[in-house]
Amino acid sequence: MRYFARPLSRLMSQLAKLPGIGPKTAQRLTFYIMGGSLESARELANAIIEAREKIRYCSVCCNYTEEDPCPICQAPERDRSLLCVVENPRDILAMEKTGEFKGIYHVLHGSISPIDGIGPDNLRIKELLERLKKDNFQEIIVATDPNVEGEATALYLARIIKPLGIRISRIAHGLPVGGDLEYADEVTLGKALQGRKEL
Amino acid sequence: MRYFARPLSRLMSQLAKLPGIGPKTAQRLTFYIMGGSLESARELANAIIEAREKIRYCSVCCNYTEEDPCPICQAPERDRSLLCVVENPRDILAMEKTGEFKGIYHVLHGSISPIDGIGPDNLRIKELLERLKKDNFQEIIVATDPNVEGEATALYLARIIKPLGIRISRIAHGLPVGGDLEYADEVTLGKALQGRKEL
Numbered sequence: 033m034r035y036f037a038r039p040l041s042r043l044m045s046q047l048a049k050l051p052g053i054g055p056k057t058a059q060r061l062t063f064y065i066m067g068g069s070l071e072s073a074r075e076l077a078n079a080i081i082e083a084r085e086k087i088r089y090c091s092v093c094c095n096y097t098e099e100d101p102c103p104i105c106q107a108p109e110r111d112r113s114l115l116c117v118v119e120n121p122r123d124i125l126a127m128e129k130t131g132e133f134k135g136i137y138h139v140l141h142g143s144i145s146p147i148d149g150i151g152p153d154n155l156r157i158k159e160l161l162e163r164l165k166k167d168n169f170q171e172i173i174v175a176t177d178p179n180v181e182g183e184a185t186a187l188y189l190a191r192i193i194k195p196l197g198i199r200i201s202r203i204a205h206g207l208p209v210g211g212d213l214e215y216a217d218e219v220t221l222g223k224a225l226q227g228r229k230e231l
Numbered sequence: 232m233r234y235f236a237r238p239l240s241r242l243m244s245q246l247a248k249l250p251g252i253g254p255k256t257a258q259r260l261t262f263y264i265m266g267g268s269l270e271s272a273r274e275l276a277n278a279i280i281e282a283r284e285k286i287r288y289c290s291v292c293c294n295y296t297e298e299d300p301c302p303i304c305q306a307p308e309r310d311r312s313l314l315c316v317v318e319n320p321r322d323i324l325a326m327e328k329t330g331e332f333k334g335i336y337h338v339l340h341g342s343i344s345p346i347d348g349i350g351p352d353n354l355r356i357k358e359l360l361e362r363l364k365k366d367n368f369q370e371i372i373v374a375t376d377p378n379v380e381g382e383a384t385a386l387y388l389a390r391i392i393k394p395l396g397i398r399i400s401r402i403a404h405g406l407p408v409g410g411d412l413e414y415a416d417e418v419t420l421g422k423a424l425q426g427r428k429e430l
Contacts (some may be wrong), residue, residue: 035324037297043282046275051263059249063321064250065279066286066295073283077247077276080264083242084272087265096265098236122262125234 040066042122092163094139094156096121104136111135113170117160117189118141119177135173138163141180144188152188160189164196171199178205239265253374289360293355294339295320303335310334312369316359316388318376326374334372337362342380343387351387359388363395370398377404 036044040062048058065073089095090102097103104110104124114135118124127133141157151214160167164172175188176182186202193200208217216224235243239261246257264272288294288299296302303309303323313334317323318341322385328330339354363371373388375381385401404422406415415423 035288035327036320037295037301038277039282039285039297040295043278044329046278049271049275050260052256052259059321059324060251061249062282065283065321066281066320070283072248073279076248077279079238079242079245080272080276080279083238083261084264084267084269086238086351087236098238102236120262121235125258128234202385 044066054140069214093098093137094141094159095124095137109134113168114173115163115169116173116175117169118175119182119185123175123177140185143176143185145181145184155185161192164193164198169198171201173201173203175203178203255374282400290308292336293340293417294336300331308333312368313372314362315372315374317374318381318384322374322376332372339375339384342375344380344383349412350397354384356388360391363392368397370400372400372402374402377402 041063043065043141044055044058047053047061048055053061053068065076072107072144086098086216087096088100090097090100090105092101092105095102095104099106111134114133115138116133116135117140118127118129119140121139124137124139127137137154138160140160144150144152144155163169172189172193174186175186176184190202204227205220206227207213207220207224213221233238242261242264243257246252246260247254249300252260253257260427265273282367285297286295287299289296289299289304291300291304294301294303298305298357310333313332313333315326316337316339317326318339320338320365323336325336326336337355337359339359341349341354343349345356362368371388373385375384389399389401404419405425405426406419406423407410412420
């Protein structure tokens with residue numbers, strides 16, 4: 033005996049494919065959707081299809097966008113001599129929220145990770161090099177994640193960009209603001225020491 | 232400046248409406264869907280619409296079903312003299328998994344909760360009473376949740392069903408199997424004492 037009608041178990045297994053959603057959560061979400069209106073179920077389904085169909089890569093920076101080039105690449109007030117390289121579109125959100133960066137972006141869509149079989153050719157590095165040749169950048173800021181893969185990617189980029197004579201920098205490692213010195217891990221604290229600035 | 236293209240932020244806000252999914256998780260799920268194939272996004276969207284459109288209430292037991300009456304109500308091997316009353320379709324799954332119950336079900340779709348403005352009229356109690364008049368039941372097993380609302384619902388059902396001369400029972404309270412006596416709360420342990428059985 034099947035416990036659930038086929039459309040219900042189908043929805044559960046579809047939801048359980050999403051990251052961080054196990055069978056129990058998928059079941060709870062399914063019953064929540066069933067308990068809601070037909071209208072709101074349609075809105076959710078349409079949002080999924082619309083996002084997946086309408087969003088593509090910006091032909092300039094490779095960020096997700098509806099219009100090409102993306103709004104940031106089009107914005108006249110952005111500093112076109114400053115390029116920030118990030119791993120994912122999410123990282124652009126984090127950068128924009130700081131309000132500190134007025135340049136433009138390049139999204140690699142990943143980081144170098146030999147264990148996962150991801151090399152430079154799987155990332156948008158070719159597109160980055162083409163931009164560097166075509167446009168005139170003062171500085172490239174590498175804002176990949178502060179982990180092994182992000183560091184490897186930053187080192188790789190430094191090796192291929194430095195010969196082009198463009199200044200390349202890496203965002204600073206150190207203690208998070210509001211953090212507690214005694215709880216900092218030794219690697220972060222070590223980096224914070226190395227990166228100390230004169231007051 | 233919008234941080235995300237409209238279709239992306241629309242999908243995020245749609246996902247964030249689901250229970251237990253906050254803005255961060257909605258963002259993560261959105262980027263996961265964007266990173267997947269168009270085909271799998273369509274499959275997810277279709278599963279949502281199909282479930283919401285094809286599933287309705289069984290006209291007999293009020294469980295979610297694709298065919299009416301539902302497979303359990305139709306199954307010839309089920310004991311039609313034994314009726315188990317549950318709050319939600321999910322509870323039927325829990326009951327079926329025990330393999331102990333061979334009767335049929337009635338789903339109330341909620342429990343009496345004056346704080347939430349849910350009274351007997353908001354539940355499928357009228358439908359239950361009609362079944363009790365029409366069919367010949369030996370026993371009604373009330374398997375509502377062991378919490379305040381579930382108990383209130385059970386007491387209410389007992390009050391209206393007893394006058395009909397039908398036996399009505401409540402599933403037992405006690406210690407969960409595999410549990411630890413010293414960690415049991417006092418209410419559960421008290422109920423377990425009251426419900427003790429001769430060995």
